Amino acid sequence: MDVEKAPSAGGARLFIGIDLGGTKIASALVDADMKTMGRVTVATRPEEGPDAVIGRMLGTVWELCEGHGCGVGDVGAIGIGCPGPLDQETGIVLDAPNLMWKNVSVAAPVAQATGLPVCVENDANVAALAENRMGAGRGARHMMYVTVSTGIGSGLILDGRLYVGAMGAAGELGHVTMLADGPLCGCGNRGCLESLASGTAIAQRAREAAARPAGAGILEAANGDIDAIDSALVALAATGGDATAQAIMRAAFEYLGTAVANVLNLLNLDMVVIGGGVAQVGDVLFDTVKRMIELRAMACMARDVRVVPALLGADAGALGAACCAAERLTKYVP
Amino acid sequence: MDVEKAPSAGGARLFIGIDLGGTKIASALVDADMKTMGRVTVATRPEEGPDAVIGRMLGTVWELCEGHGCGVGDVGAIGIGCPGPLDQETGIVLDAPNLMWKNVSVAAPVAQATGLPVCVENDANVAALAENRMGAGRGARHMMYVTVSTGIGSGLILDGRLYVGAMGAAGELGHVTMLADGPLCGCGNRGCLESLASGTAIAQRAREAAARPAGAGILEAANGDIDAIDSALVALAATGGDATAQAIMRAAFEYLGTAVANVLNLLNLDMVVIGGGVAQVGDVLFDTVKRMIELRAMACMARDVRVVPALLGADAGALGAACCAAERLTKYVP
Incomplete structure (x- = not known):
């Protein structure tokens, strides 16, 4: 599917990765060289329910764009690293005990609110991708x-x-x-x-x-x-x-x-x-x-x-989610 | 690398697979649909040394072509399934105790004698490929x-x-x-x-x-x-x-x-x-x-x-070696 080097199909030179954990949401904005342009971390507070958590995830997106002085339209894609078994095709988290989530649709509401392509992937998988693309496994x-x-x-x-x-x-x-x-x-x-x-x-x-x-x-x-x-x-x-x-x-x-x-x-x-x-x-x-x-x-x-x-420690999740979005949803070639 | 359906780059519609075992050499000629067009089996006789064994492998190639009424130039590529650790790049069998071989170059002499591209691959790997392409794992x-x-x-x-x-x-x-x-x-x-x-x-x-x-x-x-x-x-x-x-x-x-x-x-x-x-x-x-x-x-x-x-039993080796040659050395797409 990948036929040209970044920038992506839409001319985007930015990607956002969101690491959705049981205690915190860590989001990062990266450029086409996968350099970190901004970081935002907020509490997850899963006890407030999926809508509130997804709202806070979206909040990190707006905040990252504002901090970088860009619009959400300048972002090529968003990747979300989630715990537990999930369905990559539908963007649904099937079972995440530490979020108290069962069958929660994550990709769709984020895509709808931002107008961007969104993918979800297991948190260990995105961390593996991050370590391979920009960490110890380069x-x-x-x-x-x-x-x-x-x-x-x-x-x-x-x-x-x-x-x-x-x-x-x-x-x-x-x-x-x-x-x-x-x-x-x-x-x-x-x-x-x-x-x-x-x-x-x-x-x-x-x-x-x-x-x-x-x-x-x-x-x-x-x-x-x-x-x-x-x-x-x-x-x-x-x-x-x-x-x-x-x-x-x-x-x-x-x-x-x-x-x-x-x-x-x-x-x-x-x-x-x-x-x-x-x-x-x-x-x-x-x-x-x-x-x-x-x-x-x-x-x-x-x-x-x-x-x-x-090498990447706590950053691996957000960075890997951004890599995953870039590689899976745009023409970005690592 | 694969961009078009068979026939291969050279217009070849035939492939040969050779299953090199400790007791017998089983070779097969297949067409572009991976249908078996001919089979030849001879004794390996490893005690006669690598040159004699490679000579007998070549004998099966000539015999398969003769039986099918074609020339060796009508064959697109030859694959050889071998025991033991081997180097796919150089076509060398590194250590095959049941052949009494150490560091024997197999692909080069077969390529030289036939003028065809030749690859070697581990026997379990070619059997896996055969079962996947035409056997129980289809x-x-x-x-x-x-x-x-x-x-x-x-x-x-x-x-x-x-x-x-x-x-x-x-x-x-x-x-x-x-x-x-x-x-x-x-x-x-x-x-x-x-x-x-x-x-x-x-x-x-x-x-x-x-x-x-x-x-x-x-x-x-x-x-x-x-x-x-x-x-x-x-x-x-x-x-x-x-x-x-x-x-x-x-x-x-x-x-x-x-x-x-x-x-x-x-x-x-x-x-x-x-x-x-x-x-x-x-x-x-x-x-x-x-x-x-x-x-x-x-x-x-x-x-x-x-x-x-x-499903393929003793045929898996030769058929898988033919698949391997077709996919790795020509533009054949399974």
Whole structure:
């Protein structure tokens, strides 16, 4: 579909990306070089209902245009990165628990209010696109982006393009089974990667350990309050030399590394970009993942792959949504 | 690159595919509708060395043309499906133990002798292409072909095209880790799918069982000769009602099903085609794989996927190699 370099069909040299999260809406205006021209962040307040949230999303659009001194007609397209399963064709968010949304049409009202083409895409997918087009994965033709935070998500760039699969739902690395009889996962399956290696899983293992003598150091770090134990606290205890905290982190990242090695064997990627809150621990995660790749992936798959931290942080969602809109809805060629 | 429907750039309406195996070379001549116009099979005899094997491959080309009453100049391109890791760019087979080949240039001598464009591709990949273009996977846009025989291999069709990854090595489903401390695999890793669910693994588990009282039925089916136990014999014993044989088959296919479910979660495929000798057991394999998908894959991934037996059997290699040549080397559009 892409036949010429930007500017787009309508002569537009600007794109807007909106990262719709459970707590905040982060929007960005980018130019045809995908340089950020403006940023606006507002609270989501999902308790006020979909109409109010969509109204606030539109507010960020007007504010970005005003800040840049342009009209909404100067924008080529708007992309929205959303949580949960969604329908890219109809622009409907099917099920987003943290927004309390079921079957909410997002693209249509934004398109109607702005007169612009609008697309929606999964938040991990747009983050993958952002890291590939302007972040740590720049230049990689076959790449996986993995985000490790309270859950685990991923997005795939295959043959240079965002891969979304048959129903647009690809990239659920968090729900590959890593341990047949492992912990129960929120999805109903047992032993999903997410139930073994997410921030939530790390905190859970640490709380279990804190009830035993070996977890005394973790309990002390939490000032004796088991409920205060989260993955950041476990990371801190591990850095401070607590052996139990270190073992919990290592076990989690070994599962993550094995899952990544499995994807390498299947997809022969040239890059894996890892972001999300838990990835902030740095070396202990990356070193463990690399060790598991060495151990588990075939030599030819392990040899040339680069495993690197994400670069764009909290900006990935809005920037990736803008990339997605530019590439999917206009003649923009990355 | 593909801009027009067949016939190809050179006006060719014929393509040749060669399936180079350890015991036989199976070649086919197909027309622009990918209909088989001729078949020739000869022994490989790898012990005579690469030059002799390549000579016999060329012999099948002359024979196919003679049989069809055409000249080699009427053929648009030749594709060769080869075992082992290979370099698609240079047409070199890097390491094929069953041919006793290391770094053997295959495409160049065939191109030189015939004056035709020649490509080489992994045998599981060309079989995947054949099943997608003319077999059980026809019409599927996102498909995995899995072959379960002495080993386990796979090939991926993503977004309608054969996906080979960064170095052309994608599709090693046989070497994803399914059990961290599982049996040692030929690749050096532990707990690879191949070490748990291949024909070789099934036979190995049955031989271990045959040394125990529970394996008496299997041992009897092998006339008391443990070394005579192979996966076909285990399948026969299972069909005959032997509980141990049934349990061995079920355990193997549960690992296979979990691996397939993991791929579905990652790639959101619309079809999985399973072939190879072990898949001939039929229902017990397919029912178990489907049950594991139901249990392990996310509902949205499991709902619309079809899991079906391969259709092309031993023809898949040669036909897929012909498809690969047509699509990669000429303007043929599938």
